[in-house]
Amino acid sequence: MSAGQPPLDSPEIRRLTPVLGPGHTFGSVTDKISSIVLTRPTSFGWYMGFLIAFGLTGLLTIAIAWLFTKGTGIWGINIPIGWGFAIVNFVWWIGIGHAGTLISAILFLLNQKWRTSINRFAEAMTLFAVACAGIFPLIHTGRPWMAFYMFPYPSTMGVWPQFRSPLIWDVFAVSTYGTVSLIFWFVGLIPDLATLRDHAAKKPAQIIYGMLSMGWRGSARHWHRYQSAYLLLAGLATPLVLSVHTVVSFDFAIAIVPGWHTTIFPPYFVAGAIYSGFAMVLTIAIPLRKAYGLEDFITMRHLDNMAKVMLATGLIVAYGYFFEMFLSLYSGNKFDVFLVEQRLHGPYAPFYYALILCNILLPQTLWSHALRHNVAFLFFMSIVVNVGMWLERFVIVVISLTRDFVPSAWGRYWPTFWDWATLIGTIGMFVALLFLFVRVLPAISIAEMRELVAETAEDKK
Amino acid sequence: MQPRSHIYGVLAEFDTPEQLLEAVKKVHEAGYRRIDAFAPFPVEGLYEAMGLKRNNVPLITLLGGLAGGIGGFGFQYWVNTLAYPMNIGGRPLNSWPAFIPVTFELTVLGASLCAVFGMLALNRLPHPHHPVFNVHRFKHASSDRFFLCIESNDAKFHVEECARFLRALHAHHVTEVSND
Numbered sequence: 001m002s003a004g005q006p007p008l009d010s011p012e013i014r015r016l017t018p019v020l021g022p023g024h025t026f027g028s029v030t031d032k033i034s035s036i037v038l039t040r041p042t043s044f045g046w047y048m049g050f051l052i053a054f055g056l057t058g059l060l061t062i063a064i065a066w067l068f069t070k071g072t073g074i075w076g077i078n079i080p081i082g083w084g085f086a087i088v089n090f091v092w093w094i095g096i097g098h099a100g101t102l103i104s105a106i107l108f109l110l111n112q113k114w115r116t117s118i119n120r121f122a123e124a125m126t127l128f129a130v131a132c133a134g135i136f137p138l139i140h141t142g143r144p145w146m147a148f149y150m151f152p153y154p155s156t157m158g159v160w161p162q163f164r165s166p167l168i169w170d171v172f173a174v175s176t177y178g179t180v181s182l183i184f185w186f187v188g189l190i191p192d193l194a195t196l197r198d199h200a201a202k203k204p205a206q207i208i209y210g211m212l213s214m215g216w217r218g219s220a221r222h223w224h225r226y227q228s229a230y231l232l233l234a235g236l237a238t239p240l241v242l243s244v245h246t247v248v249s250f251d252f253a254i255a256i257v258p259g260w261h262t263t264i265f266p267p268y269f270v271a272g273a274i275y276s277g278f279a280m281v282l283t284i285a286i287p288l289r290k291a292y293g294l295e296d297f298i299t300m301r302h303l304d305n306m307a308k309v310m311l312a313t314g315l316i317v318a319y320g321y322f323f324e325m326f327l328s329l330y331s332g333n334k335f336d337v338f339l340v341e342q343r344l345h346g347p348y349a350p351f352y353y354a355l356i357l358c359n360i361l362l363p364q365t366l367w368s369h370a371l372r373h374n375v376a377f378l379f380f381m382s383i384v385v386n387v388g389m390w391l392e393r394f395v396i397v398v399i400s401l402t403r404d405f406v407p408s409a410w411g412r413y414w415p416t417f418w419d420w421a422t423l424i425g426t427i428g429m430f431v432a433l434l435f436l437f438v439r440v441l442p443a444i445s446i447a448e449m450r451e452l453v454a455e456t457a458e459d460k461k
Numbered sequence: 462m463q464p465r466s467h468i469y470g471v472l473a474e475f476d477t478p479e480q481l482l483e484a485v486k487k488v489h490e491a492g493y494r495r496i497d498a499f500a501p502f503p504v505e506g507l508y509e510a511m512g513l514k515r516n517n518v519p520l521i522t523l524l525g526g527l528a529g530g531i532g533g534f535g536f537q538y539w540v541n542t543l544a545y546p547m548n549i550g551g552r553p554l555n556s557w558p559a560f561i562p563v564t565f566e567l568t569v570l571g572a573s574l575c576a577v578f579g580m581l582a583l584n585r586l587p588h589p590h591h592p593v594f595n596v597h598r599f600k601h602a603s604s605d606r607f608f609l610c611i612e613s614n615d616a617k618f619h620v621e622e623c624a625r626f627l628r629a630l631h632a633h634h635v636t637e638v639s640n641d
Contacts, residue, residue: 026605214587
């Protein structure tokens, strides 16, 4: 850094790129955020958006009902490709969830103030993404009504789950992740639910928010224990989020299939998860701040920072792709070398090149300050990265399974209408849940925004 | 046992967190012990100003984590060596490295659940009805006002004296809090 430049955390820099628009007080942030839920009339756009998303959720219901009637034969999967869309989508969704936990836990521990206005809906995004992810392994089991076999319970058959299997690790990792994300999110909501209870004009809203806030009254004793619990949860969620995608990558890496059996998978899956998650946070944040006029709370500083995180994790992912390929070639193992050839020249090569384009080449534009500050371009890039990360999982799952060891076992995979219906249906469910969330709960943490107001006031002194 | 007073305490309202913090310090210095402060966000130093040191949430969390971890590993050990021993490729029955992921997840799960439910239990929540809610202006405690309550079971409690004392600390809207 040159001598003339002020240090990055100086008050001057903070004033130029604020995390909170000027002129806000405790009352104004409270009123602004709570009014979105309590007094603002539900707009026509909200109804239309919700209706479309809910319609797609209906498509998901139909797809699953048809699946339960006919079995997994309605999908494109067949031996040798037993995994297909279900696992591609599972890994994609669970990865998206990771950014929410990263923002709420890791950035909290690192004392990054800018996380405050995005952590609430990022956590909600995590929950909904995990809900979408959880559907896939369940319906992929073929007999989902027996999915409870995966949990250890004293059955009359006297059998227990196989704890040496990564698939059982997955059950524990994902269910723990879902549970911890839910309680972390709920604990963060308690003070805000109390605010809504006290601001609500109508009796039903007072009762519902009153029940949910459990009689929170902002006592100093309560706050003290609350802060301890929140900090501890952040500390616990941090290794948890890293472990979840590590365990998901074990599903692949523990197997001996070429292209899967590599030690680089855990870190590169985690980086990819955060990459796609930040892309999804941007995809949600940009329309949200526009629709509800939250530009003072979700400022350009936030969008800029998220774009930078995307750029950084994207480079880690690029490093992962490079070394995955390099190690395959360097190993001299003919199956691994053959897999690289298949990625570059095989029947699914266009997917591989599209993946490189979406995940590595196009995101390099984010080095440009001007493009990072172009909201429309950022939105476009976030979609590109989401698509790219989906393609990554498709390439990993499909190319390896269609080209394993013996040519007589090779195959081809192509998704059917029902595969697409299930994927699009979960996107619909995800969006519908987000629409409901912004309508009934504060999308930004009001209590933490008040803290930010107090701190900004101190900065000015 | 004393008969239950119909007055819960005296509640004073402040405009800023600094005023509240100052008032809590003064009230504590004056010897009042059964006091509580209310704020719409955690105010740094408030808990310490009330003469309190630490809380038990971290301890409960540690115990929950230990229970989850030890219980999780012990359970897998029991399943694989005693309840349902299976020879997988000649590996030892207690192939402990394979049990680590589940042990880790259960440690985190136990600790997180204990952190949250321990916090709620120590805070005596859910507790939807509380005397301070009887004060109409208390609803601002969840948006932009700061409150201090001297409770009637304090040894030094006297309604008029407390009210006078609080007014001298720049409080406004000093009110009695009724118990019912």
